[in-house]
Structure formats: C-alpha cells, structure tokens
Amino acid sequence: MAKLTVSDLDVKDKKVLMRVDFNVPVKNGVIGDDNRIVAALPTIKYTIDNGGKAILFSHLGRIKTEEDKKELTLRPVAQRLSDLLGKPVTFVPVTRGAQLEDAINGMNDGDVLLFENTRFEDLDGKKESGNDPELGQYWASLGDMFVNDAFGTAHRAHASNVGVAEAMKADGKKVAAGFLMEKEIKFLGEAVDDPKHPFVAILGGAKVSDKIGVIDHLLDKADKVIIGGGMTYTFYAAKGMSIGNSLVEADKIDVAKEILAKGGDKIVLPVDSVVAEKFDNDVPNKVVEGDIPDGYMALDIGPKSVAEFKDVLKDAKTVVWNGPMGVFEMSNYANGTLEVGKFLGTLSDATTIVGGGDSTAAVKQLGVGDQLTHISTGGGASLEYLEGKELPGIAAISNK
Ligand code: AMP
Numbered sequence: 001m002a003k004l005t006v007s008d009l010d011v012k013d014k015k016v017l018m019r020v021d022f023n024v025p026v027k028n029g030v031i032g033d034d035n036r037i038v039a040a041l042p043t044i045k046y047t048i049d050n051g052g053k054a055i056l057f058s059h060l061g062r063i064k065t066e067e068d069k070k071e072l073t074l075r076p077v078a079q080r081l082s083d084l085l086g087k088p089v090t091f092v093p094v095t096r097g098a099q100l101e102d103a104i105n106g107m108n109d110g111d112v113l114l115f116e117n118t119r120f121e122d123l124d125g126k127k128e129s130g131n132d133p134e135l136g137q138y139w140a141s142l143g144d145m146f147v148n149d150a151f152g153t154a155h156r157a158h159a160s161n162v163g164v165a166e167a168m169k170a171d172g173k174k175v176a177a178g179f180l181m182e183k184e185i186k187f188l189g190e191a192v193d194d195p196k197h198p199f200v201a202i203l204g205g206a207k208v209s210d211k212i213g214v215i216d217h218l219l220d221k222a223d224k225v226i227i228g229g230g231m232t233y234t235f236y237a238a239k240g241m242s243i244g245n246s247l248v249e250a251d252k253i254d255v256a257k258e259i260l261a262k263g264g265d266k267i268v269l270p271v272d273s274v275v276a277e278k279f280d281n282d283v284p285n286k287v288v289e290g291d292i293p294d295g296y297m298a299l300d301i302g303p304k305s306v307a308e309f310k311d312v313l314k315d316a317k318t319v320v321w322n323g324p325m326g327v328f329e330m331s332n333y334a335n336g337t338l339e340v341g342k343f344l345g346t347l348s349d350a351t352t353i354v355g356g357g358d359s360t361a362a363v364k365q366l367g368v369g370d371q372l373t374h375i376s377t378g379g380g381a382s383l384e385y386l387e388g389k390e391l392p393g394i395a396a397i398s399n400k
Contacts, residue, residue, distance in 0.1 A: 003185065004176040004398040006043055006147050011052030013109055017143025018043065018178065019161050021150035021377065022058035022077045029076050037081055039377055043149045043178035044112065053107040055143055056114045057160060058150065059128065063119040078114045085112065095120050096138055104142055118160040128159050136163020140171060149178025152378040154393030165396035175398045180377065185394060187374035188385045191353050196317035197223055202340065204229030205323025205358060208252045213387035214322065219263050224312050226268045228301050228325035228336060233292065235260065235269055244275065244292035268312055272302030274326065274333060281330035300326025301336035310343050319344055322355035322386065324362045338366045345371025356382035
C-alpha cells in the first residue's frame with residue numbers, strides 16, 4: 001500500500017511537524033559526520049519553499065542522566081542546519097511548554113524551528129522511548145500535519161514517531177512520509193517484495209545471530225544468498241570444517257545447519273580466506289582454501305571467493321548487501337569488501353542496495369558508494385525491513 005508523502009500535502013501557511021533523524025555523532029559540541037542532516041534537507045526545503053512552517057524534532061543519543069543532557073543537546077545541530085540551509089533556524093531548548101508553544105506561534109511561513117532532543121523526555125519515566133500517549137498527544141497538538149522522515153528510528157515505536165502519528169490521525173490530521181523515508185521504502189520495499197530477478201543477497205558482518213532473520217527471510221525471496229565476513233565460520237563449523245581461531249558463535253551452529261539445509265545450493269559460501277595468527281593488521285597473513293588451520297583466524301575472504309561471488313553477481317538485476325566481507329577497518333583485510341563493492345558499482349543493469357549500518361560505513365570508507373543505487377540511512381531499521389517485519393514508524397504513516 002503506497003504511503004502518503006509530503007508532496008501530497010498542502011503545506012502552505014501550515015505548521016508542519018516533522019520528525020527528522022538528526023542522531024549525528026557529536027563530541028564536545030562539535031558534529032562529526034553531518035550526513036543525516038544533509039539527508040533531511042529535501043523534505044525541509046520542500047516544506048519551506050512551499051510556504052509551510054517547519055517544526056523539526058529528533059532524538060540524539062541516549063539520555064540516562066542529567067549530565068547526558070549537556071553533551072546531547074541539539075543546539076549545535078540547529079547551527080549546522082542553519083549553515084546548510086543558508087537561513088536562520090530557531091532553536092528551542094525544551095521539549096514542551098510555553099517557551100516552545102510561543103516560539104511556534106511566532107513563526108512566519110517559511111521559517112524553520114528545531115526543538116530539543118526528544119529523549120530529554122526519557123529522564124522522567126522513559127516518556128519518549130516508552131511511547132507515552134500523553135506526550136505523543138502533546139506533540140501532535142503543536143502542528144497541523146505530521147511528516148515522518150526518520151527512517152533510522154522507524155523500527156521503534158516511540159512517542160516522537162508512532163505516538164504523535166496516532167494522535168494526529170485521531171484528530172483527523174494527515175500523517176505523511178518525508179522524501180528520505182519515501183526513498184527508503186521504495187528501494188528496500190521493492191527489493192524485498194517485488195525484486196527483479198536474478199535477486200542476489202550478500203550478507204556479511206560479524207555475527208550470525210544478528211542476521212538469522214534476514215538470511216531466513218531472504219532465502220525465500222532471493223535466487224542466491226552469498227555469505228561472507230565473520231559469520232562464514234559458524235557456517236564452516238556447521239559443515240564440520242576446521243575454523244582455527246576464527247570468529248564463531250557456538251550456540252548458533254545448529255541454526256546455521258538448518259539454514260544450510262533450507263538454502264541448499266542457493267547459499268554461496270567463501271571457498272578461501274585471508275588468515276593471520278592475530279587480530280592485527282601488522283602481522284603476516286596468507287590465503288588458505290577451505291579449512292582454517294590451527295592457530296590462525298580468518299579475517300577476510302580470499303581471491304577465489306571474490307571471483308566466485310562476482311560470477312554469481314554478474315547477471316543479477318537486484319542486489320541487497322548487508323555486512324562487510326572481512327575486517328574492512330584494517331587495510332590488509334579490506335580487499336574482499338572493496339572488490340565486492342567495486343563490482344556492484346559496475347552492474348549498470350541492476351538495482352544495488354546497501355542495507356545500512358557497518359556496510360554503509362564500509363562502502364563510504366572504501367569510496368565505492370557513488371556507483372550504487374541506494375545506501376540506506378538506517379542500520380537496525382533496514383535490517384528489520386529485510387527480515388520482512390512491519391516497522392511501526394512506517395505502519396503509522398497514512399496510506400494514500
Ligand atoms: P556487523 O555489524 O554484524 O555487520 O559486523 C561488522 C563487523 O564485522 C565489522 O566491524 C568487521 O570488522 C567485522 N568482521 C567482518 N569479517 C570479520 C571476520 N572474518 N572476523 C572478525 N570480524 C569480522
């Protein structure tokens with residue numbers, strides 16, 4: 001069912017309450033990567049260019065103590081947003097009350113306001129994270145309509161995405177997706193629900209336990225499921241192979257056996273690995289085929305695996321990738337991830353999607369992101385989407 005989007009709304013003269021994902025890294029008041037602020041700009045600009053009043057709110061980190069509030073204020077984010085938009089952004093340092101309401105009532109069409117970190121409400125009984133209905137109702141009272149552009153939190157039911165949306169709808173007000181949310185739903189949704197075949201999933205990263213749901217769901221949808229990264233060796237163990245000191249989840253070996261039985265020849269495992277005696281970039285490494293020798297740990301896929309993976313991927317029309325092929329943070333073990341990423345970039349006929357989290361960091365760090373169709377902004381949210389779960393933040397948006 002298609003969701004209502006911000007372009008379906010008449011925002012002129014309206015107070016447009018907008019949940020954005022400004023959960024950016026901040027250290028001593030200095031913002032690190034501002035990608036998430038940049039990603040929210042199209043929806044904000046659309047709203048103000050069409051004469052709406054943009055009332056923005058977001059969470060930032062986790063608030064457990066009064067002390068956390070000093071580090072996790074959104075004030076520096078308001079400044080960065082103002083620089084990016086090239087116009088003033090009013091920052092309101094509270095999450096409710098007369099100061100906020102007065103500031104909103106004083107807005108002109110085309111103005112932008114950001115209020116304080118929604119998780120400041122968590123100090124007093126987890127009101128935000130616990131989806132306190134009174135809080136959702138209060139925030140809903142601040143706007144004429146609600147736009148949710150925070151895909152990164154769509155897998156959580158919080159007051160600032162689900163509570164507020166439900167309260168808005170109960171008041172007969174519209175709830176729409178922002179452009180970023182729309183894009184995420186389009187690419188992840190099409191890949192999972194209506195993929196062009198051949199559809200190949202590439203799943204890597206450290207832990208099988210994090211990805212079992214995704215592997216299981218995608219085995220039903222994909223033509224091939226390539227497995228790489230640290231979780232490979234739990235599958236090796238399940239096949240009775242030697243794994244040396246490689247990463248393994250002993251309690252997941254049985255699950256890995258079940259996945260192998262279910263997947264049959266749909267599952268493609270690495271045939272060789274780059275191994276070293278220590279988890280260290282500066283020790284000698286070598287390539288081994290199959291079993292991992294005693295005293296060694298596997299830290300990347302080897303060249304034959306890369307070639308085999310490319311062969312599986314070359315005719316793909318849809319590719320979803322989640323999780324690096326090796327310890328990409330260390331240069332000697334980044335090759336598998338780099339080669340797979342570069343190869344995806346050459347598949348001009350395919351929709352290539354990177355599913356958030358560490359894989360997003362990997363493609364960015366390795367400089368292969370520009371050639372891919374879509375890089376998801378949500379780690380946990382994209383994983384849950386790929387598991388086939390309904391995300392509460394998306395479910396709460398009105399249908400068209
Ligand atoms: P995830 O968050 O599950 O996607 O895992 C990402 C992490 O897996 C990265 O930090 C990688 O360094 C790590 N990783 C990938 N391959 C291996 C491996 N063979 N051994 C240990 N860690 C790995």
